[in-house]
Amino acid sequence: MxxxxxxxxxxxxxxxxxxxxxxxxxxxxxxxxxxxxxxxxxxxxxxxDLVITEDEEIKLGAGVSERVRARYGVVQNAAVHRYVTLVGTLLVKKSTRPNLPFRFIVLDTDGVNAFAAPGGYIHITRGALGLMASEAELAGVLAHEISHVTEKHTLSAIQKNKLVQIGAEESITKNPELWGRLVDVTSDLVMAGFGRGEEMESDRDGLAMADAAGYAPAGLGDFLERLSERNQKTSGKQGLFASHPQMKERLTTLDKEINARKYASAVALADRYKANISYTATPVAEIATVEAGSAGLAGGTTKPAGGEKPAEAPKKKGFGLSGLIKPAGTEKKSAEVTGSAASRGVDTERNAKGGPVKTMVAVKVTPAELDAFRKEGNLRS
Ligand SMILES: [Zn+2]
The missing domain is CATH 1.10.10 (Arc Repressor Mutant, subunit A)
Known part of the structure; x- marks a missing residue:
């Protein structure tokens, strides 16, 4: 045998x-x-149990981040990256993996989105920052994404997706072809988003993390509500969003959780947010997009490792940040700009055009700088 x-x-x-x-x-x-x-x-x-070392997880996340950055580009602004990194790092300290070297990357796109890749690579879009009104909202979204990493949601999804044969190869990191396939598959999963269960878990964890850091935990809900309103205002059908009942359920659950846990942190820091982030949200109808069939990262790569059985497309039973549902693996690679697509019922946030520069902006924050930032904001140590 x-x-x-x-x-x-x-x-x-x-x-x-x-x-x-x-x-x-x-x-x-x-x-x-x-x-x-x-x-x-x-x-x-x-x-x-998906035996994967932390080093391998970080390496996998680096590969996924490279694909995400290639798709959307990176805002080449050190001050913006520094600010997002300071907020994110305060939250990581309250997470279950405080020693994982998290990186915070601001993607150069009008689309409102956030992606968490394994190993601590957190991506948030310029469009998302433009829609936020306070540091507590940023903290809410970042904490939610950090939880996807600490709870290893993507690594679990690799297993569930019957792609575990790849992960089983002991020499996976030394086999460039297999490794490339694993990175492709993982990138598709990260882009497609998580199921309802994982999203609910990250919502709950995120609230706890934000509250522990001293941020008003209502930040996530406030932001999601604004995102929901923005997408409902568009004349065209916004993917599955317009009639999606899940956002309402999600917001209700967030409120219930805040009350049940008696979270009482109240720091919002709207002024500090505006002092650091000057982006404004582009109306959905004005967002330039790439063809619906070309926005994926690694189209056609979600093939099975063994070649016997076709891989299942990532199943979405729930909602991502925007509540829009589109499997990533079905898309083509070439990206063609076609102008606004809101009126054609495509997922504008995800199909939004990206920027030209893919280089990561390295930010180094010292413990003293982090502490000063925390104290200035009256946040918790
Ligand atoms: Zn999520």
């Missing part, structure tokens, strides 16, 4: 709930002998 066949059998066994240590259990007809089975079950368990 080949290793991959044995692996599939073991996974079937696991799925059927027959996962007893093979050496101790009865022999099941058609399955490999006990020692081999033990080894196979061990490997399948590793798969289930």
């Amino acid at each position: 080949s290793r991959s066949t044995a692996l599939l059998v073991a996974m079937a066994v696991l799925a059927a709930g027959l996962c007893t240590p093979a050496a101790a259990g009865p022999q099941i007809p058609g399955l490999p002998k006990s020692r081999e089975l033990t080894e196979v079950v061990k490997r399948a368990n590793q798969l289930r």
Whole structure:
């Protein structure tokens, strides 16, 4: 029995709930002998737990970020990056992975969006910053994205997407072809967004993180509400957003959670936000987009590792930042600017045109600078 066949059998066994240590259990007809089975079950368990070191996770995130930056470009403004990094770093300190080296990247697009890649690569768009009214709103969105990383939502999605065969290769980081495929697949997942369960979890975690840092936890809801209004005002059908009931449910849940947990932090810092961020939101109808079929990152790359079974497109049962739903893997690579697409019912935020420069803006914040920033804002240590 080949290793991959044995692996599939073991996974079937696991799925059927027959996962007893093979050496101790009865022999099941058609399955490999006990020692081999033990080894196979061990490997399948590793798969289930998606054994990936933190270094590999960061490397994967770097690859995904490169794809995201290639799609949207990066705002070449050190002051803006510094400000977002200061707010983000205060939140990371309150997260469950305070020592992960997070990076905050401002994407050069009018589209309102945010993407969290594994290993701590947090991307937020210029359009999102332009729509925000306070530092508490920025903190709310960043905390939500940080939670996607700390809870390893993307890594779990790789497993669920039956792409685990890739992750199972011990030499994955040393095999450029396999590694490239994993980065492509992960990029598509990050772009497509998460399911409802993950989004709700990150909403909850994000509230706790923002409150712990001293930010008014209503920031996330306030921002999402404004985003919802903005998209409802457009004359054209905004993807699935206009009639999407989930945003209302999400906002209600956020309010309930704030009340239930008795979160009482109240720092909003609208003035400091305006002093640091001067972008304004572009109306949806005026946003230049690329063709709906060309906005993806790695179109056509969500093919299965083994080539036997087509990979499932990332399933979206919930909502992303904008509440719009579009699987990423179905799109072509070439990007052609076509002007506003709001009236044609496409996902304008995601299909928005990106900027030309892809280079990351490196920001170094010292502990003393972070502390001064925190104190100035009356935030918690
Ligand atoms: Zn999210």
